[in-house]
Amino acid sequence: MCPAMGRCFFSLLQGILERLESGEVVIGDGSFLITLEKRGYVKAGLWTPEAVIEHPDAVRQLHMEFLRAGSNVMQTFTFSASEDNMESKWEDVNAAACDLAREVAGKGDALVAGGICQTSIYKYHKDEARIKKLFRQQLEVFAWKNVDFLIAEYFEHVEEAVWAVEVLKESDRPVAVTMCIGPEGDMHDITPGECAVRLVKAGASIVGVNCRFGPDTSLKTMELMKEGLERAGLKAHLMVQPLGFHTPDCGKEGFVDLPEYPFGLESRVATRWDIQKYAREAYNLGVRYIGGCCGFEPYHIRAIAEELAPERGFLPPASEKHGSWGSGLDMHTKPWIRARARREYWENLLPASGRPFCPSLSKPDF
Numbered sequence: 001m002c003p004a005m006g007r008c009f010f011s012l013l014q015g016i017l018e019r020l021e022s023g024e025v026v027i028g029d030g031s032f033l034i035t036l037e038k039r040g041y042v043k044a045g046l047w048t049p050e051a052v053i054e055h056p057d058a059v060r061q062l063h064m065e066f067l068r069a070g071s072n073v074m075q076t077f078t079f080s081a082s083e084d085n086m087e088s089k090w091e092d093v094n095a096a097a098c099d100l101a102r103e104v105a106g107k108g109d110a111l112v113a114g115g116i117c118q119t120s121i122y123k124y125h126k127d128e129a130r131i132k133k134l135f136r137q138q139l140e141v142f143a144w145k146n147v148d149f150l151i152a153e154y155f156e157h158v159e160e161a162v163w164a165v166e167v168l169k170e171s172d173r174p175v176a177v178t179m180c181i182g183p184e185g186d187m188h189d190i191t192p193g194e195c196a197v198r199l200v201k202a203g204a205s206i207v208g209v210n211c212r213f214g215p216d217t218s219l220k221t222m223e224l225m226k227e228g229l230e231r232a233g234l235k236a237h238l239m240v241q242p243l244g245f246h247t248p249d250c251g252k253e254g255f256v257d258l259p260e261y262p263f264g265l266e267s268r269v270a271t272r273w274d275i276q277k278y279a280r281e282a283y284n285l286g287v288r289y290i291g292g293c294c295g296f297e298p299y300h301i302r303a304i305a306e307e308l309a310p311e312r313g314f315l316p317p318a319s320e321k322h323g324s325w326g327s328g329l330d331m332h333t334k335p336w337i338r339a340r341a342r343r344e345y346w347e348n349l350l351p352a353s354g355r356p357f358c359p360s361l362s363k364p365d366f
Contacts, residue, residue, distance in 0.1 A: 016111055016149045017174050017205055019072070020237045020288050025308050028073050028241050028291020029066040030301050034262065036062065044262055048085055049077045052096040059097075063104035065298040070305025070316030071291070074101040075113045075151060076142070082134045084120050094138055098145035113176070114142030116164060117154040128163055135167040142171075149174040153210050153241075156180055156187045156253075158195040162202045169203040176206035176239055176289070182213045183220050184252045192221050193228020200229065200236045208239035211293040212254025215270065215278035218242035222287060238287040242278070244270050244295030249361040255294075257364040267353045269295060273346045275303035283308060 019026055032049070036042040041051040041058045052059050063074055076097040083090045101112045116138050119131050135152075142150060150168045152175065155161035161177055168175045177199050185191045190198075192209075199207045207229075209221050222240050229236060245268040247255045255261050260268065270278075275292075282290045290308075292300055298318065305316040306324060322328070329341035339345070353360075 015174065016073075016113075016176070017237075020206070023288070025283065025312050026072045026289045027070050027301060027304050027308075028239075028289060029063070029071040029075055030292040030296030030298065031244060031294050032059075032062060032077050033079060034265075034294040035297065037262075046080060046085055048080045049093060049097065050086075050089065052077050052093055052100055053089075056096065056100060059100050060104060062298075063100060064107070065318075066301055067104055067108045067110055068316060068318045069298040069301035070318070071301055072110050073113050073291070074105040074110050075115050076101045076147065078115050078138065079117050079154070080120075081138065082116070082119060083137060084134055090137070091141060094141040095145060098142065098147060101147075102145070111148040113149050113151045114138070114145070114147035115151045115153055116168070117152070118156060118160055118164075122157060122160045126159075131160065132163055132167050135164050136170070139167060139171060142173075147173065149176065151175075152177040152204075154178070154180045154212075158186050158190050158198050159188070161195070162198055165199055165202040165204045174205050175203060176208075176237075177204045178208045178210035178239055178241060180210060180212040180254065181221060182217050182250075182252060182254060183224060187252075191228065192224035193231065196225035196228045196236070197232045197234060200234045204236065206237040206239045206289060208241070208287070208289070210239075210241035211243060212256065213242055213250065214245055214247040214255075214268075215242045215274065217247065217250075219278070219281055219285060222282070222285060226286060237289060238285070239289035239291075240282055240287050241291040241293045241296075244275075244292055244297060244300050246270060246274075249364070251364040251366065253364075253366065257366045259362050259365055265295065267355065267358070270300065271346075271349075271351060272299055272303040273349070275300045276307040277347075279304040279307040283311065 033047045037044055041055045078094050078097045081093045105112045150173050152164035165177050196207050209218050218240055245265050251257050302318045309315050325343035326341050330338050332338050
């Protein structure tokens with residue numbers, strides 16, 4: 001099985017729904033805001049994506065890293081890029097983000113997804129018309145730039161997520177929607193199962209969760225969403241894009257309430273082996289759109305692609321420099337390191353943090 005950027009030209013012609021309906025595993029991308037903040041291109045706070053204009057090479061490079069790692073989707077870097085957050089810059093930022101995503105997608109077997117997220121005003125002014133206008137402005141740019149499908153992501157409240165889906169359905173492109181909720185449901189205590197039902201009834205073809213929670217918690221939420229859809233007799237494709245951090249100790253609002261957020265999360269980073277386990281469990285649950293969000297680096301995406309290579313039929317280009325389950329270590333000069341060139345070693349490793357006076361868990365601030 002040789003690494004390959006794409007399987008065939010026919011695959012390039014398939015849209016997101018055709019891929020999912022054929023049973024293909026679609027691999028999303030990963031962290032942009034957190035990663036580009038660490039690299040010096042995004043400012044923490046509002047977390048807005050001016051970098052697509054100010055530092056396009058940095059954004060292009062990250063897209064390329066995800067593509068080489070196995071991503072099938074180049075999502076536009078347009079998180080919080082609505083007029084309420086960016087004022088007059090919003091249109092140029094959305095257009096530039098679409099151009100960068102399309103440029104990189106064209107180098108491989110990848111689709112371009114135009115992305116919107118929850119607004120900054122919903123919590124204070126539940127003005128449906130005003131909020132839908134903000135979504136519609138971004139949608140108009142995505143239509144102009146001819147993105148392949150649309151993602152409404154990072155919604156705490158299902159009501160606002162439904163409004164987003166209703167706007168995106170005004171186009172002729174498939175709509176995916178993910179909420180940033182855990183097993184307890186949204187901020188109005190709507191259960192994950194009911195959230196999924198409302199989103200599918202609003203017109204979403206793909207539903208799931210992203211961000212705020214680690215892989216284990218996100219998969220528990222996905223299971224509840226799946227059960228809710230089954231009870232309602234509804235069908236939809238499932239999508240999961242969790243944090244690349246372990247967050248079993250966070251509360252209902254996720255990692256933003258942990259004292260380490262956002263500048264002290266490094267000790268919580270998932271290993272590549274953790275992510276292989278997550279990818280397999282997501283697949284076994286029936287999820288076929290599998291990716292990541294904040295903290296999910298390109299090597300994490302490569303881990304998904306490697307774990308699911310038997311189902312996909314190929315490895316990504318980045319695997320040329322990575323031996324499966326540490327197999328490259330069998331060339332090491334030290335025998336105890338050569339002994340680590342096996343799956344059993346890495347699957348059973350309990351990694352230490354190197355911080356003897358630090359707790360293993362934290363107490364959320366809220």
